[in-house]
Amino acid sequence: MSMIEWIDLPNLGDDRGSLMVLESNKNVPFKVKRIYYILDAKPDVPRGFHAHKELMQLAFCIKGSCNMIMDNGIEKQQVRIDKSNIGLMIPPMVWHEMHDFSEDCVMLVLASDYYNEADYIRNYDIFLERVK
Numbered sequence: 001m002s003m004i005e006w007i008d009l010p011n012l013g014d015d016r017g018s019l020m021v022l023e024s025n026k027n028v029p030f031k032v033k034r035i036y037y038i039l040d041a042k043p044d045v046p047r048g049f050h051a052h053k054e055l056m057q058l059a060f061c062i063k064g065s066c067n068m069i070m071d072n073g074i075e076k077q078q079v080r081i082d083k084s085n086i087g088l089m090i091p092p093m094v095w096h097e098m099h100d101f102s103e104d105c106v107m108l109v110l111a112s113d114y115y116n117e118a119d120y121i122r123n124y125d126i127f128l129e130r131v132k
């Protein structure tokens with residue numbers, strides 16, 4: 001089974017503009033407890049470099065783009081996030097890195113729990129130990 005899962009949102013927009021909707025436990029496959037967004041990221045400064053023990057997340061570039069490296073300890077894949085209505089699921093125990101942010105990138109992330117540093121694995125070797 002692929003570790004890459006995309007969530008497609010229908011565009012409910014019309015000639016006035018685009019409109020996308022996210023609903024907990026409906027098109028978002030978890031209960032959303034936290035939302036954060038990243039902007040003004042530097043193209044040459046990657047972010048992430050961690051995995052979560054339990055957290056589920058769904059990430060969109062609602063403007064611009066970035067590349068995401070997804071690594072479950074067995075396979076590693078790079079995907080491009082560049083559509084305001086197609087989000088990438090970031091499941092637990094997937095090491096992820098965001099690279100190559102466009103200048104205009106606005107990344108919106110929905111998360112299944114409150115911020116909890118104890119849920120992070122920020123050391124790659126410890127991540128590999130835990131997935132094996």
Ligand code: TYD
Pocket residue numbers: 034036038047048049115
């Ligand atoms: P960090 O994990 O470095 O961000 P990224 O994964 O995008 O590289 O987070 C930066 C700081 O912000 C770090 O001190 C933790 C804090 N933070 C919160 O307090 N709450 C949050 O919801 C998030 C995502 C981060």
